[in-house]
Amino acid sequence: MAAGVNFENLVIGQSASLGKTITEADILLFSAVSMDINPLHLNEEHAQQSIFKGRVAHGMLCGSLISALLGNSLPGPGTIYLTQSMRFRAPVRIGETVVATVEVASLDQVRKRATMKTMCHVGDKLVIEGEAVVIPPSEAMAEAAD
Amino acid sequence: MAAGVNFENLVIGQSASLGKTITEADILLFSAVSMDINPLHLNEEHAQQSIFKGRVAHGMLCGSLISALLGNSLPGPGTIYLTQSMRFRAPVRIGETVVATVEVASLDQVRKRATMKTMCHVGDKLVIEGEAVVIPPSEAMAEAAD
Amino acid sequence: MAAGVNFENLVIGQSASLGKTITEADILLFSAVSMDINPLHLNEEHAQQSIFKGRVAHGMLCGSLISALLGNSLPGPGTIYLTQSMRFRAPVRIGETVVATVEVASLDQVRKRATMKTMCHVGDKLVIEGEAVVIPPSEAMAEAAD
Amino acid sequence: MAAGVNFENLVIGQSASLGKTITEADILLFSAVSMDINPLHLNEEHAQQSIFKGRVAHGMLCGSLISALLGNSLPGPGTIYLTQSMRFRAPVRIGETVVATVEVASLDQVRKRATMKTMCHVGDKLVIEGEAVVIPPSEAMAEAAD
Numbered sequence: 085m086a087a088g089v090n091f092e093n094l095v096i097g098q099s100a101s102l103g104k105t106i107t108e109a110d111i112l113l114f115s116a117v118s119m120d121i122n123p124l125h126l127n128e129e130h131a132q133q134s135i136f137k138g139r140v141a142h143g144m145l146c147g148s149l150i151s152a153l154l155g156n157s158l159p160g161p162g163t164i165y166l167t168q169s170m171r172f173r174a175p176v177r178i179g180e181t182v183v184a185t186v187e188v189a190s191l192d193q194v195r196k197r198a199t200m201k202t203m204c205h206v207g208d209k210l211v212i213e214g215e216a217v218v219i220p221p222s223e224a225m226a227e228a229a230d
Numbered sequence: 231m232a233a234g235v236n237f238e239n240l241v242i243g244q245s246a247s248l249g250k251t252i253t254e255a256d257i258l259l260f261s262a263v264s265m266d267i268n269p270l271h272l273n274e275e276h277a278q279q280s281i282f283k284g285r286v287a288h289g290m291l292c293g294s295l296i297s298a299l300l301g302n303s304l305p306g307p308g309t310i311y312l313t314q315s316m317r318f319r320a321p322v323r324i325g326e327t328v329v330a331t332v333e334v335a336s337l338d339q340v341r342k343r344a345t346m347k348t349m350c351h352v353g354d355k356l357v358i359e360g361e362a363v364v365i366p367p368s369e370a371m372a373e374a375a376d
Numbered sequence: 377m378a379a380g381v382n383f384e385n386l387v388i389g390q391s392a393s394l395g396k397t398i399t400e401a402d403i404l405l406f407s408a409v410s411m412d413i414n415p416l417h418l419n420e421e422h423a424q425q426s427i428f429k430g431r432v433a434h435g436m437l438c439g440s441l442i443s444a445l446l447g448n449s450l451p452g453p454g455t456i457y458l459t460q461s462m463r464f465r466a467p468v469r470i471g472e473t474v475v476a477t478v479e480v481a482s483l484d485q486v487r488k489r490a491t492m493k494t495m496c497h498v499g500d501k502l503v504i505e506g507e508a509v510v511i512p513p514s515e516a517m518a519e520a521a522d
Numbered sequence: 523m524a525a526g527v528n529f530e531n532l533v534i535g536q537s538a539s540l541g542k543t544i545t546e547a548d549i550l551l552f553s554a555v556s557m558d559i560n561p562l563h564l565n566e567e568h569a570q571q572s573i574f575k576g577r578v579a580h581g582m583l584c585g586s587l588i589s590a591l592l593g594n595s596l597p598g599p600g601t602i603y604l605t606q607s608m609r610f611r612a613p614v615r616i617g618e619t620v621v622a623t624v625e626v627a628s629l630d631q632v633r634k635r636a637t638m639k640t641m642c643h644v645g646d647k648l649v650i651e652g653e654a655v656v657i658p659p660s661e662a663m664a665e666a667a668d
Contacts, residue, residue, distance in 0.1 A: 104265055109401035113259040116554030117291060119250055119564065120298035122307065126557065128397040129473040139397070143311055144290060144297045145263060151290045152266035161268065165289055169315040251566040251577070255547035327567040396557055405551040409583060411542055412590035414599065435603055436582060436589045437555060443582045444558035453560065457581055461607040 088160030091196050091220040099187035100158035102149055106141045108178055114145040140175035141182075147212055149184035150202045154218055158186055159198065162221030168202070170214040180206045189215070196222060234306030237342050237366040245333035246304035248295050252287045254324055260291040286321035287328075293358055295330035296348045300364055304332055305344065308367030314348070316360040326352045335361070342368060380452025383488050383512040391479035392450035394441050398433045400470055406437040432467035433474075439504055441476035442494045446510055450478055451490065454513030460494070462506040472498045481507070488514060526598030529634045529658040537625035538596035540587050544579045546616055552583040578613040579620075585650055587622035588640045592656055596624055597636065600659030606640070608652040618644045627653070634660060 089098075104110075111125050120142055123130035131139040147170050155163055176182055182204050189201040198220050204212040235244075250256075257271050266288055269276035277285040293316050301309055322328055328350050335347040344366050350358040381390075396402075403417050412434055415422035423431040439462050447455055468474055474496050481493040490512050496504040527536075542548075549563050558580055561568035569577040585608050593601055614620055620642050627639040636658050642650040 102265060107401070108399035109404075110263050112399060112401045112405070112554050114263050114294070115557075116550050117256050117260050117263070118294035118298045119248060119553075119559045120294065120301055121557045121559060122298075122301045123395060124301075126397065127395040127473060128471075129475075130395055142294070142297060144294045144314070147314075148260070148264035148266065148288070148290045148294075151288060152264045152268075155266055155268045155270075165318050167315065167317045168290070169313065171313045172311050249561060249565040249568055251564065253546040253550060255545070255550045258547075259550070325566075327565060329567075394557060402555050406555050406586070409548050409552050409555070410586035410590045411540060412586065412593055414590075414593045416593075434586070434589060436586045436606070440552070440556035440558065440580070440582045440586075443580060444556045444560075447558055447560045447562075457610050459607065459609045460582070460585075461605065463605045464603050 088162040088221040089158060091159070091191070091198065091222050094159060094188050094191060094198055094220060096188050096191065098158065099185055100153055101183055101185045102153045102157065103181055103183040104149060105181045106145070106176055106178060110145060111139070111141055111178065114142050118142065118144070136175050138177060140177055143170070143172040143212065146176050146182045146184075146204050149182060149204065150186060150214075150216065153184055153186045154200065154216055158188075159218060159220035164219040166197070166217045166219065168214060168216045170212050172212055174209055174211045176206055176211055182206055182211065186216070196220070234308045234367045235304060237305070237337070237344065237368050240305060240334050240337060240344055240366060242334050242337065244304065245331055246299055247329055247331045248299045248303065249327055249329040250295060251327045252291070252322055252324060256291060257285070257287055257324065260288050264288065264290070282321050284323060286323055289316070289318040289358065292322050292328045292330070292350050295328060295350065296332060296362065299330055299332045300346065300362055305364060305366035310365040312343070312363045312365065314360060314362045316358050318358055320355055320357045322352055322357055328352055328357065332362070342366070380454045380513045381450060383451075383483070383490065383514050386451060386480050386483060386490055386512060388480050388483065390450065391477055392445055393475055393477045394445045394449065395473055395475040396441060397473045398437070398468055398470060402437060403431070403433055403470065406434050410434065410436070428467050430469060432469055435462070435464040435504065438468050438474045438476070438496050441474060441496065442478060442508065445476055445478045446492065446508055450480075451510060451512035456511040458489070458509045458511065460506060460508045462504050464504055466501055466503045468498055468503055474498055474503065478508070488512070526600040526659040527596060529597075529629070529636065529660050532597060532626050532629060532636055532658060534626050534629065536596065537623055538591055539621055539623045540591045540595065541619055541621040542587060543619045544583070544614055544616060548583060549577070549579055549616065552580050556580065556582070574613050576615060578615055581608070581610040581650065584614050584620045584642050587620060587642065588624060588652075588654065591622055591624045592638065592654055596626075597656060597658035602657040604635070604655045604657065606652060606654045608650050610650055612647055612649045614644055614649055620644055620649065624654070634658070
């Protein structure tokens with residue numbers, strides 16, 4: 085796995101994205117892990133009667149792509165995840181492709197922390213928005229890891 | 231599935247909890263769903279060399295129990311999930327039992343929204359803390375659902 | 377998790393239901409767990425040539441919803457599962473929603489056991505019928521669990 | 523996959539067995555499929571406080587091995603599963619190996635049905651016992667399938 089981007093090399097506006105098509109299998113596995121067996125996710129007949137008019141993915145299932153991006157791409161390996169906020173704006177359905185994006189919003193030069201804007205889209209529609217604060221890897225840490 | 235607790239019946243301080251022992255299988259399935267294949271979660275040899283000294287669970291895996299509680303227990307079925315914030319305070323290891331707790335923190339009588347304090351503990355240690363804003367089911371919605 | 381319904385509070389005719397849409401992922405996971413790799417469940421070409429004219433779910437996969445209901449809803453947490461009989465009356469296909477129902481059929485006041493009628497339907501069609509005998513939680517047990 | 527044993531070739535006392543070591547992954551996947559998230563299966567701390575003194579497998583998870591044997595081994599492919607009864611006699615724990623056995627108990631020459639004695643053991647301990655009635659494949663069916 086490639087090394088992450090060190091704090092010193094991060095630039096405001098820099099971004100990375102990761103897409104995934106949400107399948108019934110994703111929803112089933114996420115239900116197992118989260119213990120969230122709400123019929124909106126697992127029972128099509130029930131979900132048809134709801135305001136969503138069909139099964140929807142767990143919000144945090146989609147949000148988990150953000151976590152993957154931060155830890156694997158930007159800043160990437162070595163990042164320490166401090167906080168995440170999420171606003172769930174629209175449901176995601178089976179078969180839709182969610183694209184998560186993280187973007188460097190601000191850099192705290194004193195504490196060596198980055199604030200990342202975090203978003204999930206389905207096509208042009210923003211389905212989750214929020215913000216993460218992370219400690220990116222530093223040059224010192226990268227050397228220590230060698 | 232039992233109906234959720236209507237906004238009108240929520241009381242500040244009311245709480246619910248859900249516990250789960252984190253297994254290797256949880257971590258594998260969460261990696262698959264989230265595309266988070268970071269070696270801190272999946273490679274014991276790599277993780278031994280990290281500051282964590284061993285594999286740790288994905289923060290959002292533990293956080294997903296909060297989502298399950300809000301949707302299934304308190305307020306429960308019919309709840310609409312608006313926002314979630316999480317501060318990751320300590321790692322969770324394989325074999326540890328995470329107990330998620332949600333507690334009614336404030337009630338917005340005008341907008342019919344509840345702010346929930348959300349926490350995850352391993353034993354006495356607070357590992358995640360945060361806050362969620364939800365729209366609980368209302369009496370009108372409950373009647374419509376019958 | 378909410379406490380179960382004590383023996384003393386069970387009423388003949390009381391019932392609970394749980395629905396689930398059967399997906400390809402359910403069939404795959406159930407095959408893995410049960411070691412039942414019959415082509416009727418996993419090989420569409422083979423299943424098309426069979427009397428079922430397509431893949432069908434494992435009977436016990438659908439039956440397992442009954443077990444979930446008894447342990448989680450009625451009587452619920454604390455219940456001890458003694459026996460289960462099932463008659464498989466019709467196949468269940470991928471994409472169909474199975475609704476399991478358990479109903480208190482008789483109460484043995486001496487031995488503190490409940491006989492539950494257990495059914496699974498797809499729409500109006502009865503696909504599995506049977507009976508379970510359980511030891512519901514009792515007041516004494518509930519107090520001991522506090 | 524080998525063809526099943528035709529009704530005409532079944533002999534009373536004939537048997538087949540299938541063993542499986544029950545893992546945390548089995549329990550997690552079975553929870554997802556069955557929607558049975560009872561803490562006796564998923565929460566070690568809770569289960570330690572119960573009469574079981576630790577997490578146990580879902581009874582039907584173990585029972586599902588019987589279904590696999592009937593459909594895949596004896597009588598095997600082509601069998602139609604009519605009924606199953608199960609008596610749960612003892613819990614099964616993570617790491618234990620369950621051996622399921624099915625044995626021809628009686629043959630109804632008029633209706634061409636077989637009654638099978640069905641058992642699950644952990645070592646010498648009988649954990650599930652019961653009975654299944656099946657329609658084995660017949661020579662006519664085997665020819666039709668060619």
